[in-house]
Amino acid sequence: MADRTPGRVRTVRQPSALRWPLRIAVVVYLVLLVVWPVAIVAVKTFERGTGAVLHALAQPEVVFAFELSAANAVWAVVINTVFGVGISLLLVRYEFPGRRALSALIDLPLSVSPVVVGLALLLVYSGRTGWFGPVLEGLGLQVIYAQPGMIMATAFVSLPLVIREVVPVLHEIGTEQEQAATSLGASPLQTFLRITLPAIRWALLYGVVLTLARSLGEFGAVNVVSGGVAMRTQTATLLVQERYNQFGADSTTAAYAASFVLALLAIVALVVVSSLRPKEHDR
Amino acid sequence: MSIRVSGVNKSFGDFAALTDIDLDLPSGQLTALLGPSGGGKSTLLRIIAGLELGDTGTVEIEGVDATRLPARKRNVGFVFQHYAAFRHMSVADNVGFGLRVRKRPKAEVRARTQEMLELVHLAQFADRLPAQLSGGQRQRMALARALAIEPSVLLLDEPFGALDAKVRKELRDWLRRLHDEVHVTTVFVTHDQEEALEVADRIVVINDGRVEQEGTPDELYDAPAGEFVMGFLGPVTTLAGHLVRPHDLEVETHTFPGAVAGEVARLTRVGFEVRLEVAVPEEPAPVLVTLTRADAARKELAEGTRVWVLPVPGASRVPVAGLAAARR
Numbered sequence: 372m373a374d375r376t377p378g379r380v381r382t383v384r385q386p387s388a389l390r391w392p393l394r395i396a397v398v399v400y401l402v403l404l405v406v407w408p409v410a411i412v413a414v415k416t417f418e419r420g421t422g423a424v425l426h427a428l429a430q431p432e433v434v435f436a437f438e439l440s441a442a443n444a445v446w447a448v449v450i451n452t453v454f455g456v457g458i459s460l461l462l463v464r465y466e467f468p469g470r471r472a473l474s475a476l477i478d479l480p481l482s483v484s485p486v487v488v489g490l491a492l493l494l495v496y497s498g499r500t501g502w503f504g505p506v507l508e509g510l511g512l513q514v515i516y517a518q519p520g521m522i523m524a525t526a527f528v529s530l531p532l533v534i535r536e537v538v539p540v541l542h543e544i545g546t547e548q549e550q551a552a553t554s555l556g557a558s559p560l561q562t563f564l565r566i567t568l569p570a571i572r573w574a575l576l577y578g579v580v581l582t583l584a585r586s587l588g589e590f591g592a593v594n595v596v597s598g599g600v601a602m603r604t605q606t607a608t609l610l611v612q613e614r615y616n617q618f619g620a621d622s623t624t625a626a627y628a629a630s631f632v633l634a635l636l637a638i639v640a641l642v643v644v645s646s647l648r649p650k651e652h653d654r
Numbered sequence: 655m656s657i658r659v660s661g662v663n664k665s666f667g668d669f670a671a672l673t674d675i676d677l678d679l680p681s682g683q684l685t686a687l688l689g690p691s692g693g694g695k696s697t698l699l700r701i702i703a704g705l706e707l708g709d710t711g712t713v714e715i716e717g718v719d720a721t722r723l724p725a726r727k728r729n730v731g732f733v734f735q736h737y738a739a740f741r742h743m744s745v746a747d748n749v750g751f752g753l754r755v756r757k758r759p760k761a762e763v764r765a766r767t768q769e770m771l772e773l774v775h776l777a778q779f780a781d782r783l784p785a786q787l788s789g790g791q792r793q794r795m796a797l798a799r800a801l802a803i804e805p806s807v808l809l810l811d812e813p814f815g816a817l818d819a820k821v822r823k824e825l826r827d828w829l830r831r832l833h834d835e836v837h838v839t840t841v842f843v844t845h846d847q848e849e850a851l852e853v854a855d856r857i858v859v860i861n862d863g864r865v866e867q868e869g870t871p872d873e874l875y876d877a878p879a880g881e882f883v884m885g886f887l888g889p890v891t892t893l894a895g896h897l898v899r900p901h902d903l904e905v906e907t908h909t910f911p912g913a914v915a916g917e918v919a920r921l922t923r924v925g926f927e928v929r930l931e932v933a934v935p936e937e938p939a940p941v942l943v944t945l946t947r948a949d950a951a952r953k954e955l956a957e958g959t960r961v962w963v964l965p966v967p968g969a970s971r972v973p974v975a976g977l978a979a980a981r982r
Contacts, residue, residue: 548738550705554705555726555799
């Protein structure tokens with residue numbers, strides 16, 4: 372990589388009259404849209420003191436909701452990591468009819484509304500009316516209004532994140548290292564574990580962090596397939612919505628506290644991701 | 655015979671990369687596959703290594719039919735033009751890779767790695783990453799990595815192609831010495847005729863997916879099988895319907911038996927060499943002649959001098975098909 376490090380080229384730019392107005396416009400826009408609302412959430416959370424927040428977060432429903440969110444997210448990450456790496460290898464290393472179509476299909480979860488995703492899953496897997504659901508239910512596997520459906524919905528919406536990170540890196544590293552490993556006697560599995568995986572590890576980790584963050588925050592699709600029953604199928608985001616719509620200061624505090632934790636987790640994910648970025652380039 | 659290729663054909667879509675290749679490469683020799691880019695020589699090398707499959711034909715390595723063997727079971731050392739260094743591994747780990755995937759004992763891997771690193775003079779860089787090496791060092795590492803598995807044959811695909819001229823030359827001499835030391839049957843692909851002539855025991859000239867000629871460097875240079883080989887192995891000029899080498903032409907300022915008369919149209923000095931373009935009335939293009947500076951000075955050659963030229967006795971000449979037909 373060292374031979375491709377770009378030189379330090381300094382561009383000389385004419386000072387523009389628009390420079391400061393543009394900067395101010397950007398800052399104002401970001402403050403109004405992102406910083407201020409998130410800050411208000413933080414302020415509202417601690418309006419009644421830290422004790423109330425800790426009390427709200429210690430409620431069994433809240434603890435359960437976060438545990439469920441975390442479990443769903445971890446499952447979605449595991450599924451999307453395994454399939455994401457597999458699909459990425461398929462897309463980059465093999466030529467087959469429909470490859471471009473598959474590549475376009477992978478972006479579908481990004482463009483389709485999560486509510487539609489939830490509805491689609493409902494149509495297929497619903498225990499009573501679904502296309503495939505009654506069969507599974509007969510086998511004792513309830514998908515809709517249960518954890519499997521929530522995991523599927525979460526995995527669906529976060530599907531492209533790992534793939535979109537890994538594919539460019541696979542393109543960049545090319546096939547020569549893998550061929551060299553093969554000619555040195557490595558089996559396909561050895562080649563994957565010792566050559567391909569280390570080469571894509573930063574991109575993969577980045578994709579995993581994004582998937583985790585996206586999964587924790589998932590609301591629409593999970594809302595449709597879960598039913599949102601407290602202590603059974605209510606995730607953290609669903610809990611926020613329910614508590615916010617309830618009357619009473621305790622409910623409101625619980626909603627804000629859960630929101631605050633979700634926002635905090637997202638920020639931690641962002642920090643992790645941006646600390647990974649430079650490493651990827653120094654490699 | 656260490657490598658025997660018979661009846662190999664390979665096409666990519668409509669493009670015939672290789673046509674009816676039959677080749678016997680003897681044990682312990684250093685063979686060059688020489689030819690222009692896109693001529694199929696790299697494809698042939700990759701078919702021998704098992705990185706590519708031929709459409710037809712068989713490949714035999716050390717008497718074993720390897721046609722259906724996957725690359726990892728052919729015990730072939732392969733060196734890529736762009737090194738294919740494992741970027742995330744240290745130099746020592748790169749070299750030991752083939753032994754580690756073979757699950758050899760740790761002590762053996764360490765000893766063999768050390769031995770290989772010393773062979774390629776990289777022992778002091780064992781703990782570095784490939785990115786911290788120069789191009790020439792990286793290619794030496796790749797060579798050590800390929801040799802560490804004690805391959806039955808060593809295949810190099812344009813091994814010096816990505817290096818600058820000076821390093822290229824050094825590494826070429828070094829490869830020759832290394833081969834004299836290690837004696838593993840080696841095949842390397844190159845488009846540089848000087849490289850092939852200088853390093854190889856045998857040269858196989860490949861063009862348009864076919865073997866044009868094979869033999870020792872001297873055989874090919876002195877008795878080229880046709881226009882292509884003659885033209886590819888060195889500079890040529892046309893005189894009296896034949897291709898001939900410019901340094902095989904005798905030039906005099908007086909007539910002599912058989913000589914053709916002309917006039918020096920251009921005289922260029924390149925280092926110790928003088929290159930003449932002689933305008934001969936019967937030839938459509940100027941005849942090129944090279945001679946030493948001393949020779950040119952002694953004959954008092956200058957632009958406009960009237961001269962007579964004739965190939966020296968024993969010069970290699972090849973009839974030009976197109977020209978001869980046009981003359982008739």
